[in-house]
Amino acid sequence: MTKTAFITGATSGIGKSTAIHFALNGINLVLCGRRQDRLDALKEELGKEVQVYTLNFDIRNKESVQEAVDSLPKEFSQIDILINNAGNAHGMDTIQDGNTDDWDAMLDINVKGLLYVSKALIPQMVARKSGHIINIGSTAGKEVYPKGNVYCASKHAVDAINQGMRMDLNGTGIRVGAVNPGLVETEFSNVRFKGDEERAANVYKGFKALKPEDIADIIHFVVTRPYHVNIADLVVMPTAQASSTMVKKDV
Numbered sequence: 001m002t003k004t005a006f007i008t009g010a011t012s013g014i015g016k017s018t019a020i021h022f023a024l025n026g027i028n029l030v031l032c033g034r035r036q037d038r039l040d041a042l043k044e045e046l047g048k049e050v051q052v053y054t055l056n057f058d059i060r061n062k063e064s065v066q067e068a069v070d071s072l073p074k075e076f077s078q079i080d081i082l083i084n085n086a087g088n089a090h091g092m093d094t095i096q097d098g099n100t101d102d103w104d105a106m107l108d109i110n111v112k113g114l115l116y117v118s119k120a121l122i123p124q125m126v127a128r129k130s131g132h133i134i135n136i137g138s139t140a141g142k143e144v145y146p147k148g149n150v151y152c153a154s155k156h157a158v159d160a161i162n163q164g165m166r167m168d169l170n171g172t173g174i175r176v177g178a179v180n181p182g183l184v185e186t187e188f189s190n191v192r193f194k195g196d197e198e199r200a201a202n203v204y205k206g207f208k209a210l211k212p213e214d215i216a217d218i219i220h221f222v223v224t225r226p227y228h229v230n231i232a233d234l235v236v237m238p239t240a241q242a243s244s245t246m247v248k249k250d251v
């Protein structure tokens, strides 16, 4: 039976690549983000392969999240796969120099937004006794690096929520797992460094970073395992990376 995936943060990077990969593999899509032009372009492109519906909302706003989910037309209202992907780092500063608006953004989007979307979609999965939730964590949720403080805290929270969700949903028929990437070349660093293109590009210079397609391929592998197989927690890094602070770069 054709499945439907709900992907947050589908307008860029990992979410966008996952949408493309899913479409090429026959999974219908509900694509979410705030940039309408990008949602429209994706609908136009991927609509040639599968059924696509787009939702424009800010995951920080719990009323908007619920309204968006409630607005889904009947043919998209059964969500089989939830990819909790929307998120970013905002700034990279010591704790003493950190910007409190950046802290709010990271905790409100990466943690609370993920919770709001999950809260809106889990009841229907529980009622149907099926569903698959993939939480996109990070190596930053497994270890902390200098100046990563609040971003790492937000991703450690995703790690905890992933474990807690899996426990609370045990026995409901819903699978819960996390995919935790290391360095992936997306718009992530452009957002983190607030449009400083050179600083963003430097993050991925001198080694072969992961591409969003690499993560999309892994996510598709995770969601296509037989029902009794749940990939609970997966960490993936570029070969050149050994930890958040150890990357072999050719200079």
Ligand code: NDP
Pocket: 008, 009, 010, 011, 012, 013, 014, 015, 032, 033, 034, 035, 057, 058, 059, 060, 085, 086, 087, 088, 089, 109, 136, 137, 138, 139, 180, 181, 182, 183, 184, 185, 186, 187, 188, 189, 191, 212
């Ligand atoms: P991108 O910046 O390329 O994509 C981020 C996506 O999140 C965009 O589609 C953006 O859409 C969406 N988004 C951001 N804020 C909001 C918001 N308030 N409401 C709704 N949507 C929002 O980054 P990545 O693809 O790299 O990041 C995706 C996930 O992967 C994040 O959770 C990130 O933490 C995680 N990750 C990234 C790694 C990396 O090295 N790149 C490594 C490990 C994890 P729009 O702006 O249209 O709303």
Ligand code: 8X3
Pocket: 137, 138, 139, 140, 148, 181, 182, 183, 184, 244
């Ligand atoms: C993104 C990976 O190392 O830039 O989550 O924090 S890192």
